[in-house]
Amino acid sequence: MMAEPAKEESPTADALRARPAVLRSLASKFSLFSAALVFFVVGIIFAYDIHQNNMSAGNAALLFVVVLLVTAAISRFTIRLLTRPLRLLQDAITSVQNGRLEQIEVTKTGDEVEFVGESFNRMIETLAASKKQIWEQQELLEQKVKDRTDQLEEATRIAQEANQAKSRFLANISHELRTPMNGVIGMLNIALDQGVNPELAEQLQTAQDCAHSLISLLNDILDLSKIEAGKMTLERIPFEVRALVADCIKTQQPKAQENSVGLGAEVSPSVPREIIGDPLRIRQILANLIGNAVKFTEHGSVVVRMDGQFSHGSEFTLRFTVEDNGTGIPADKLLYIFDEFTQADGSVSRKYGGTGLGLSITRKLVELHRGEITVNSEVGSGTAFTVTLQCEAQPAANGNHDASAAAATALARTILTEHALRILVVEDNQVNQKVVTAVLRKRGFYIELANDGQEALSKLKSSAAFDLVLMDVQMPVLDGLEATRLIRKEQRWKQLPIIAMTAHAMNGDKERCLEAGMSGYISKPVHPSLLLNTVDEFLLQKTS
Secondary structure (H helix, E strand, O other), X not given: OOOOOOOOOOHHXXXXXXXXXXXXXXXXXXXXXXXXXXXXXXXXXXXHHHHHOOOOHHHHHHHHHHHHHHHHHHHHHHHHHXXXXXXXXXXXXXXXXXXXXXXXXXXXXOOHHHHHHHHHHHHHHHHHHHHHHHHHXXXXXXXXXXXXXXXXXXXXXXXXHHHHHHHHHHHHHHHHHHHHHHHHHHHHHHHHOOOOOHHHHHHHHHHHHHHHHHHHHHHHHHHHHHHHOOOOOOOOEEEEHHHHHHHHHHHXXXXXHHOOXXXXXXXXXXXXXXXXXXXXXXXXXXXXXXXXXXXXXXXXXXXXXXXXXXXXXXXXXXXXXXXXXXXXXXXXXXXOOOOOOOOOOHHHHHHHXXXXXXXXXXXXXXXXXXXXXXXXXXXXXXEEEEEEEEEEEOOOOOHHHHHHHHHHHHHHHHHHHHOOOEEEEXXXXXXXXXXXXXXXXXXXXXXXXXXXHHXXXXXXXXXXXXXXXXXXXXXXXXXXXXHHHHHHOOHHHOOOOEEEEEOOOOOOHHHHHHHOOOOEXXXXXXXXXXXXXXXXXXXXXXXX
16 A cells, blocks of 8 residues: 555645644634623622722722633633633644544534534545545555456566577577578589580579579568568668669569560669669669569559759769559559568469569568558559668769779789688588588688588698688587687788578577677578679788
8 A cells, every 4th residue: 555645734734733722722712702801890880889889808808809700611621611612622633633543532512613623524534435445446556457457467578589499480480491592502503514415404494493493482571571570770881773673673574574564674874873772672672673574464564763863962863663564463462462471462473473462561671761652553554662762872983993993803803813812611410511621622712611600710720721611500519609709819820701591580689790790691491593703702801
């Protein structure tokens, strides 16, 4: 129960107590009035006797005694009938003002004073009952608040545990799927490079396309989870927007040719050569829209139009439209096409496939860029998606400097290919070992393998110097993160490039690898060109 707050006395009560009792007591005033009246009567009698010459010492003494007796009787009567009951009533009022609801002792006078006292006691009884009821209600309310708070805390704890369980599940399923998919895609690449007959090559290519579709679906689910958890972050790096558009077009050309669909792009001269933003996410937005347009256009064309305008200083609003003349979307479905796992109708997923995640993720990525996506469509005529993104224009670079840098890079790449550089691959999965080894040896690198972090440390200590380490993260005996920390403790390995090559692709995994001391990060499944470019990049930095 809450402690009852002490009630402060009012200034009026303090002022009343500070005044003389004779000036505030009704009984005292009545006594003084009665005494004055008696003395007035006695004074009249004395004056009459003096006037009649009847005054004597005996009469004076008798009158004096009579006056004293009458005054004492009046005083006693007043104290009994007025002063004591009123004093009790006054003390009770003061007690109530101080927060104490205590009944008073009522003098049985049989008059208004007794009635006032009894009425006051009934009032005190009513107030006490009301106060008790209020405190009971307050206790009940506090208990309800406490119960609801406990329920809310419990629900929050359960929700947090569920969210953590979901994150752990996504992390585990991502790792467990990426590891074998890396082997599948890698082995298919190796098989396709062997120059097999056209029929077998077509079969292998189909298998590889299916594997990439599975990875794309996994990436969509992970991206959606990151965005909903508020953990999706955008990079701010310069990139060539025209090259990005051309790459997206090139990627979708095989599917467009299969559907007999013309696919092209129109980029306005107003678009800067380079803009600052997140090329990966902008590519994802554009690729999703182009992929949808190609998929839902059986005959006709798909056109990507890109333009934009400067707003303030170097701030640039990038706008692109992906327009097709495919099946179109009914007007009553346009409000729902951006929802998760939703498509225009059930027949779409049966005929064209897909999970309905692409447009949902696209819209969320656009919103992360402080942008907007709109759609106009007419059934049978086609659809146009328009996206606006807030970016920043990259200042024009010096042409001579770019040429010099390109020449230096080409020279360094030549040096790399002319020397057999040593790379230590730390990987516990034998299939992934074969895939990475095949890709790197084809480039001319000398490869040594280690099955865990402890074996990697032993090879670094006992073998000749390595030029680069490709390090898996989840391994038995000693994991990649701890192995990297131990490597970085040695001064001779401070500058050794260590690149994480892992199936851990959840938000924060890259940051944990870099915090452990790794130089770079590649998520599985590893594309051969990405692996070679990343290796070249760090080896070039080491030799420069």
